[in-house]
Amino acid sequence: MIKGNWHPKGSAAQLDALLSSDDLGRYVIEFEDGTIFNGEISQLKVSERLGNVRRKIYLEDGSLFSTLNNDAVDELFQKFQKVPSFIYYLETRWTWVATALFITILVGFSFFKWGIPWTSEKIAHALPYETNRFISKGSMTFLDKILFEESNLSKVRQDEISKHFYAKLAKLSVEDESEIVYKLHFRSWEMDGNSVPNALALPSGDIIVTDKFIELTKSFDEIDSVLLHEMGHVVHRHGLEMMIEGTFVTVAVMMISGDGSGVGDMGVGLGSALVSSSYSRGHESEADLYAFKKMLQAKINPVSFSHIMNRMTAFMGKDNNLSKASSDDEFLDYFASHPSTKKRVELANKYSECFKKGLTVCE
Amino acid sequence: MEKLNFTGTGSEYFKIWIVNILLTIITMGFYIPWAKVRNRRYLYANTTVANRNFEYHATGLQLLLGFIIGLVLFIIYSFVTQIAPQFAGIFMIVFMLILPWLVWKSLMFNMKMTSFSNVHFSFQGKLGKSYKIFLGYPALLFLVIFIILGGSIFLTKFLLLGDIIPEPIMMIGGIVLGLLATLGYLYFFAFMKKATTEYTLSNSYYGQGKFDTEIETKKFFIILLKTMALAIVPIGLLVGIIMPILQGGMASGIEMMFVVAYFGFIFFMMLVASYAVSRERKYIYENTLLDNNITFESTLRARDIAWVMISNFFLIMITLGLAFPWAKVRMAKLMLENTLVETSQGFDTFISTQEDNTSSIGDQIGDAFDVDVGVAF
Numbered sequence: 001m002i003k004g005n006w007h008p009k010g011s012a013a014q015l016d017a018l019l020s021s022d023d024l025g026r027y028v029i030e031f032e033d034g035t036i037f038n039g040e041i042s043q044l045k046v047s048e049r050l051g052n053v054r055r056k057i058y059l060e061d062g063s064l065f066s067t068l069n070n071d072a073v074d075e076l077f078q079k080f081q082k083v084p085s086f087i088y089y090l091e092t093r094w095t096w097v098a099t100a101l102f103i104t105i106l107v108g109f110s111f112f113k114w115g116i117p118w119t120s121e122k123i124a125h126a127l128p129y130e131t132n133r134f135i136s137k138g139s140m141t142f143l144d145k146i147l148f149e150e151s152n153l154s155k156v157r158q159d160e161i162s163k164h165f166y167a168k169l170a171k172l173s174v175e176d177e178s179e180i181v182y183k184l185h186f187r188s189w190e191m192d193g194n195s196v197p198n199a200l201a202l203p204s205g206d207i208i209v210t211d212k213f214i215e216l217t218k219s220f221d222e223i224d225s226v227l228l229h230e231m232g233h234v235v236h237r238h239g240l241e242m243m244i245e246g247t248f249v250t251v252a253v254m255m256i257s258g259d260g261s262g263v264g265d266m267g268v269g270l271g272s273a274l275v276s277s278s279y280s281r282g283h284e285s286e287a288d289l290y291a292f293k294k295m296l297q298a299k300i301n302p303v304s305f306s307h308i309m310n311r312m313t314a315f316m317g318k319d320n321n322l323s324k325a326s327s328d329d330e331f332l333d334y335f336a337s338h339p340s341t342k343k344r345v346e347l348a349n350k351y352s353e354c355f356k357k358g359l360t361v362c363e
Numbered sequence: 364m365e366k367l368n369f370t371g372t373g374s375e376y377f378k379i380w381i382v383n384i385l386l387t388i389i390t391m392g393f394y395i396p397w398a399k400v401r402n403r404r405y406l407y408a409n410t411t412v413a414n415r416n417f418e419y420h421a422t423g424l425q426l427l428l429g430f431i432i433g434l435v436l437f438i439i440y441s442f443v444t445q446i447a448p449q450f451a452g453i454f455m456i457v458f459m460l461i462l463p464w465l466v467w468k469s470l471m472f473n474m475k476m477t478s479f480s481n482v483h484f485s486f487q488g489k490l491g492k493s494y495k496i497f498l499g500y501p502a503l504l505f506l507v508i509f510i511i512l513g514g515s516i517f518l519t520k521f522l523l524l525g526d527i528i529p530e531p532i533m534m535i536g537g538i539v540l541g542l543l544a545t546l547g548y549l550y551f552f553a554f555m556k557k558a559t560t561e562y563t564l565s566n567s568y569y570g571q572g573k574f575d576t577e578i579e580t581k582k583f584f585i586i587l588l589k590t591m592a593l594a595i596v597p598i599g600l601l602v603g604i605i606m607p608i609l610q611g612g613m614a615s616g617i618e619m620m621f622v623v624a625y626f627g628f629i630f631f632m633m634l635v636a637s638y639a640v641s642r643e644r645k646y647i648y649e650n651t652l653l654d655n656n657i658t659f660e661s662t663l664r665a666r667d668i669a670w671v672m673i674s675n676f677f678l679i680m681i682t683l684g685l686a687f688p689w690a691k692v693r694m695a696k697l698m699l700e701n702t703l704v705e706t707s708q709g710f711d712t713f714i715s716t717q718e719d720n721t722s723s724i725g726d727q728i729g730d731a732f733d734v735d736v737g738v739a740f
Binding site for chain 2: 005007010011012013014050051052053054056064087090091092096097099100101103104105107108247251
C-alpha cells in the first residue's frame with residue numbers, strides 16, 4: 001500500500017489515494033469513496049528518482065499519482081518495469097560521492113594549476129608572431145600618457161646604455177626568436193612624489209627602463225641582468241599568454257559560479273585575481289631563468305641580479321610608506337604578482353655558483 | 364495566507380551537485396544540460412505550498428541543442444574579441460538585436476516547463492512588446508543622451524555660451540543639469556524595471572488563471588533613490604581607497620589594503636542590494652494577483668537577506684565553491700519561506716491549457732544564454 005495523491009489529467013485538483021499491486025503485475029488505485037482504478041504496472045510511466053522529492057507516476061489516461069514514499073515505488077516497479085536509476089545510485093552511495101568530490105578537486109586544481117598555463121602557452125606560441133605586435137599597438141602611447149614622463153638622463157648616458165644593449169644583449173636572443181625587434185626606451189616614473197625604479201617589456205619587444213632604476217644600478221652587469229629578464233618575457237610571449245589565460249579564467253570561474261544567482265558571482269573578481277597573480281608569478285620565474293641562462297652564456301655573473309633586486313626592494317621599502325609589509329610575508333605571496341625577492345635571490349645565487357665554476361649550463 | 368516551504372537539504376543537494384560535476388567532467392561538458400535539469404528538478408520539486416509542489420519538466424535532450432548553439436557562439440565571440448577587438452562592437456549590436464527574441468523564447472520555454480500541482484504555467488507575451496521593451500526603450504534612452512550631450516557641446520562650443528554667461532552661473536547650471544540627468548537616468552531605470560516586471564508577470568498564466576501585476580514607476584523610483592542614498596558608502600569606499608590604489612599601479616605591500624577595501628566594498632554592496640531586493644519584492648508581490656483572487660505577499664527583510672548573502676559569500680569562498688549547494692539551499696529556504704500565497708480558495712479549479720510538454724526547435728535557445736530579465740520571483 002502506497003499512500004499518495006491523485007490528480008485528474010491536467011488538473012490541479014487532488015484526491016487522497018492508495019496504490020497497491022498484486023504479484024501478477026496489476027496495480028490498483030483506491031480512493032476514499034471506494035472508487036477504484038486498475039491496470040497493468042508495465043503501462044505506467046514513472047519519473048526517475050531524485051533525492052526524496054515527490055515521485056510521479058503517470059497512468060494510461062494521463063492522470064497522475066504522486067507520492068513521497070520513493071522506496072515503496074522503487075520496490076513496486078523493480079519487478080515489472082525497468083526504471084533508470086543509475087544516477088540516483090551514484091548520488092546515494094557515499095563511495096561514489098567521495099570519488100566525485102575527489103575527482104572534482106583534483107581536476108579543478110590541475111586545470112587551474114597546469115591546464116590553463118600549458119594550453120595558453122601552446123596557443124600563444126602557435127599564433128603568428130604578428131599577434132604580439134598587434135596586442136601592444138598603442139600601449140606605448142597609452143603608458144606615456146598615464147604613467148611616464150620624459151627621461152631626465154643625459155643623452156650621453158642614454159646612448160651609452162642603448163649601444164651596450166643593442167651590441168651585447170639584443171644579439172643574444174636572436175637564435176630564439178629571430179623575428180623580435182627590441183627597442184629600448186628611457187622614461188621617468190613618478191608616483192606620490194617618489195621615483196619608481198622599474199623595467200618593463202611590451203610583447204612587441206619594446207623595453208622601458210625608468211630613471212630611478214638606472215640610478216640604482218652600479219654596473220652594466222646589473223642593467224643587463226634586468227634587461228635579460230625583460231627579454232625573457234618577450235621571448236616567452238608572456239603578454240599574449242596572460243591574455244589567453246585571462247579568457248580561460250573568466251570563462252572557467254563563470255561556469256563554476258554560473259548558477260549562483262549572484263551569490264557567488266561577487267567572489268569571481270577575487271578568485272580571478274588570485275589565479276592570475278599565480279600565473280604571473282610563474283611568468284616571472286620563467287623570465288628569471290631565461291635571464292640566468294643567458295647570463296651564463298654572456299659571461300655575466302648572475303649575482304648581479306640579486307644585487308640590483310635587493311637594492312630595489314630596499315629602496316621601495318624605505319621610501320614608500322605604503323609598502324610596510326615585506327614581500328616575504330607568506331599570506332601576501334598569494335596576492336603578489338612577483339615571486340618573493342628572497343626566492344629570486346636564492347636562485348640567482350645558485351646560478352652564480354655555476355658561473356664561478358665556469359659552467360654555461362646550470363642544473 | 365500560507366508561506367512556501369523548501370523541503371530540500373544541503374547535504375542531499377550536495378550529492379546531486381557533485382555527481383553532476385563528476386559526470387560533466389567525464390563527458391567533457393556535454394552533460395551540462397542534464398545536470399541543469401537535475402538541479403532544477405531538485406529545487407522545484409522541493410518547493411511546496413498547501414501540500415502541493417512545483418515541478419520542472421524539461422529534459423536534458425531538449426536543452427542540448429540550445430546548449431550547443433550557445434556554446435559555439437560563445438567560443439566564436441571569445442575568440443574574435445581577443446584576436447580582433449574591433450569586431451566586438453558588431454557582436455554587441457547583433458546580440459542587442461536578438462536579445463528581445465531570446466528573452467521571449469526563454470520565458471515561454473521556462474514557463475511551459477514548470478508546473479505546480481500538475482498544472483503547467485505558460486507565457487503568452489507578444490514578441491513585439493519584447494522588442495519594444497528590450498530594444499526600443501534603451502535605444503530611445505541612447506538617443507536622448509546623445510541629443511543632450513550633443514546639445515550642450517553645441518551650446519558651449521559653437522554658440523560660445525561661456526563668453527556670454529558668467530562662469531559661476533555656468534558652473535551652477537552644469538551641476539543642476541548633471542543632477543537632473545542623473546535623476547532622469549534613475550527614473551528611466553525604474554521605468555525599465557516596471558516594464559520588464561509587468562511584461563513578464565502580466566503575460567504569465569497558471570493554467571487558465573492569469574497573473575496581473577500593476578506597478579507604478581514612481582514607487583520603484585523612490586526605492587531606487589533610497590538605495591542610491593545608501594550606496595554612497597560603498598561608492599565612497601571605491602573612490603576613496605580602491606581607485607587610488609589601482610591608479611598607483613599596485614606598489615608592493617599595499618595588497619593587504621586592497622584586499623580589505625575589496626571585502627569592505629562587497630560587504631556594503633550586499634547590504635545595499637539586500638535593501639533594494641527586499642523592498643522591490645515586497646512591492647511587486649503586493650501588487651500581483653492570480654486569477655483575480657489569489658494574492659501574494661513578501662515578508663523578506665533586508666537584514667535577513669543581507670546576512671544569508673554575506674555568510675554565503677564567505678562560505679563559498681572559504682570552501683573554494685564546495686559549499687555552493689548549502690548556500691543555494693539556504694538562499695532558497697529564505698526566499699520561499701518569506702513568500703506568502705493566499706490558499707484559502709484552493710487550487711482545485713485550475714487546469715492545464717496546453718496538452719504537451721514538447722517544444723519546437725528554437726524554444727530552448729533562449730535558455731542556453733540564461734537571459735535574466737531581472738524579476739525577483
